[in-house]
Amino acid sequence: MKTAAEILLVDDSQADIDLLGEVLSMNKHPFHANSVEDGTKALCYLRRQGNYARALRPDLIVLDLNLPRLDGRQVLQQLKCDPDLSKIPVVVFTTSAANSDIVRCYELGANCYLTKPGNLWDFIAVVQSMANFWLGFASLPQKEER
Amino acid sequence: MSVNEQAEKALVFGAFGAGVVSEQSQSQSINGAAIAGDSETPKSKLRALLIEDDPSDVELALRSLVCGGFAPTCEVVQTAEEFTACLRQNNYDVVLADFRLPRWNGMEAVEILRHENLDIPLIIVSGALGELMAVDCIKQGAADYVLKDHLARLPECVRRALREKQLRDEARHAQQELVRSNRDLEQFAYVASHDLQEPLRMIATYTQLLAERYQGKLDATADKFIHYAVDGALRMQALVQDLLAFSRVGRYGIDCRPTDCNQIVQAAAANLQAAILENDARIHWDPLPVVPADSAQLTQLFQNLIGNAIKFHGPQPPLIQITAEKKRREWLFEVNDNGIGIAPEHFEDVFAIFKRLHTRDEYPGSGIGLAICKKIVEQHGGRIWVKSQPGRGSSFKFLLPASRPESTEVRA
Numbered sequence: 001m002k003t004a005a006e007i008l009l010v011d012d013s014q015a016d017i018d019l020l021g022e023v024l025s026m027n028k029h030p031f032h033a034n035s036v037e038d039g040t041k042a043l044c045y046l047r048r049q050g051n052y053a054r055a056l057r058p059d060l061i062v063l064d065l066n067l068p069r070l071d072g073r074q075v076l077q078q079l080k081c082d083p084d085l086s087k088i089p090v091v092v093f094t095t096s097a098a099n100s101d102i103v104r105c106y107e108l109g110a111n112c113y114l115t116k117p118g119n120l121w122d123f124i125a126v127v128q129s130m131a132n133f134w135l136g137f138a139s140l141p142q143k144e145e146r
Numbered sequence: 147m148s149v150n151e152q153a154e155k156a157l158v159f160g161a162f163g164a165g166v167v168s169e170q171s172q173s174q175s176i177n178g179a180a181i182a183g184d185s186e187t188p189k190s191k192l193r194a195l196l197i198e199d200d201p202s203d204v205e206l207a208l209r210s211l212v213c214g215g216f217a218p219t220c221e222v223v224q225t226a227e228e229f230t231a232c233l234r235q236n237n238y239d240v241v242l243a244d245f246r247l248p249r250w251n252g253m254e255a256v257e258i259l260r261h262e263n264l265d266i267p268l269i270i271v272s273g274a275l276g277e278l279m280a281v282d283c284i285k286q287g288a289a290d291y292v293l294k295d296h297l298a299r300l301p302e303c304v305r306r307a308l309r310e311k312q313l314r315d316e317a318r319h320a321q322q323e324l325v326r327s328n329r330d331l332e333q334f335a336y337v338a339s340h341d342l343q344e345p346l347r348m349i350a351t352y353t354q355l356l357a358e359r360y361q362g363k364l365d366a367t368a369d370k371f372i373h374y375a376v377d378g379a380l381r382m383q384a385l386v387q388d389l390l391a392f393s394r395v396g397r398y399g400i401d402c403r404p405t406d407c408n409q410i411v412q413a414a415a416a417n418l419q420a421a422i423l424e425n426d427a428r429i430h431w432d433p434l435p436v437v438p439a440d441s442a443q444l445t446q447l448f449q450n451l452i453g454n455a456i457k458f459h460g461p462q463p464p465l466i467q468i469t470a471e472k473k474r475r476e477w478l479f480e481v482n483d484n485g486i487g488i489a490p491e492h493f494e495d496v497f498a499i500f501k502r503l504h505t506r507d508e509y510p511g512s513g514i515g516l517a518i519c520k521k522i523v524e525q526h527g528g529r530i531w532v533k534s535q536p537g538r539g540s541s542f543k544f545l546l547p548a549s550r551p552e553s554t555e556v557r558a
Contacts, residue, residue: 119383
């Protein structure tokens with residue numbers, strides 16, 4: 001039996017984080033989510049720096065692109081260059097549908113790129129698919145004993 | 147040197163006619179006021195550049211201008227080099243050019259003005275000039291010509307040339323202003339539609355979430371209000387997306403290459419396959435030409451026109467006929483259908499952005515399709531219009547240049 005997956009949501013819009021939380025809760029796969037609202041905090045969280053010394057290592061990162069301070073592309077780049085963090089799958093979840101963003105993100109090592117749909121039903125469909133795949137079907141790296 | 151001395155020197159100019167280059171500037175400065183003395187009526191200032199080798203002709207021209215109400219100041223030059231140097235140094239209202247100089251043809255000055263990108267009217271002032279030669283000068287770009295025997299005409303010619311130049315300046319200014327304001331407007335439409343998407347998405351999803359969670363748990367009025375809010379948000383989303391699609395047309399320039407319209411129509415029809423099957427539509431097209439065009443834009447143009455012909459079909463299954471005919475330097479395309487048609491009073495405004503002739507219940511859509519068609523055709527240097535009779539089908543016609551325009555505007 002799987003334990004609840006640990007998810008880190010990186011998004012500067014509280015409304016989006018709440019919506020994601022609502023929709024993820026409809027999914028049958030157990031999860032626990034934390035959120036941070038900018039790129040700098042995301043890296044501190046993942047590296048357990050400052051206030052995040054006791055943060056849990058996430059199994060999945062859901063990353064918005066347009067963030068204050070360090071933006072999503074920079075976070076992605078630093079993550080994938082870090083041998084410790086590079087193994088965590090990153091789902092880019094953003095309003096941008098620009099091909100340049102999609103290409104750049106995959107180049108930087110994103111594991112999946114999803115565009116935020118404009119209406120609730122599509123939003124639910126996309127987030128449910130993401131949860132079913134990443135929390136259900138996909139095998140994720142097991143937590144290393146520390 | 148005083149103005150009078152200068153004028154005297156220039157008018158006497160022993161060195162001038164003899165072809166000896168005068169000192170320093172290689173051109174002579176003359177103040178016309180010195181010739182006629184001060185007049186009582188206020189004269190309009192005129193800075194002239196004279197191409198002339200005969201000092202007495204210079205004096206006659208200046209006298210004529212003074213008599214005609216001008217206070218001219220001028221430089222006199224005899225060679226292309228002097229002419230170019232003067233143009234680069236000073237601003238002139240008019241160039242008066244003798245047609246035949248020993249060392250230079252005055253008409254070459256027109257070429258130099260063009261090369262220097264200067265719009266200064268040039269008037270040929272010359273001795274016997276044949277009619278054919280005179281017409282030829284005008285064709286090459288001279289504003290006018292005045293025979294030396296009829297110098298009294300000169301002031302009026304200058305005045306008319308200045309008026310025309312002013313009109314050209316105003317037209318050019320208005321044109322630049324139009325281009326600028328269009329660009330601003332497009333930028334505004336793009337930014338507005340782009341940045342509106344994010345907050346709109348919030349409104350749409352959260353009102354939908356409200357409806358989903360609280361439908362039937364409040365009262366009937368609340369349900370209705372929520373429904374209106376959701377509907378409004380979704381509609382606005384569609385509008386914003388269409389506006390964005392409209393402002394994206396050609397935003398990154400158009401990629402004009404020889405494009406086979408047969409393939410384009412085939413691609414457009416393939417994109418519309420679902421609608422074609424659903425409505426049992428038939429599309430016929432004559433052999434179509436290859437035109438210089440942006441293939442993605444041209445596909446969208448045909449797709450929008452064919453799509454409309456299917457959407458606004460009449461009682462019969464839609465039948466769409468596409469033809470092309472060469473008209474001088476352009477191809478005239480026609481997309482004819484047997485649909486519901488359009489009343490004549492709407493022939494113009496169907497192409498306006500967000501213009502709809504029907505309610506949303508009758509036909510879906512936001513009214514952007516034909517506005518995009520118009521933008522595409524115009525970006526290719528063409529024109530689009532419609533002829534139709536209500537109940538008897540529509541005929542959308544557009545012209546596209548048969549060969550590539552000399553300068554294709556590509557915006558970065």
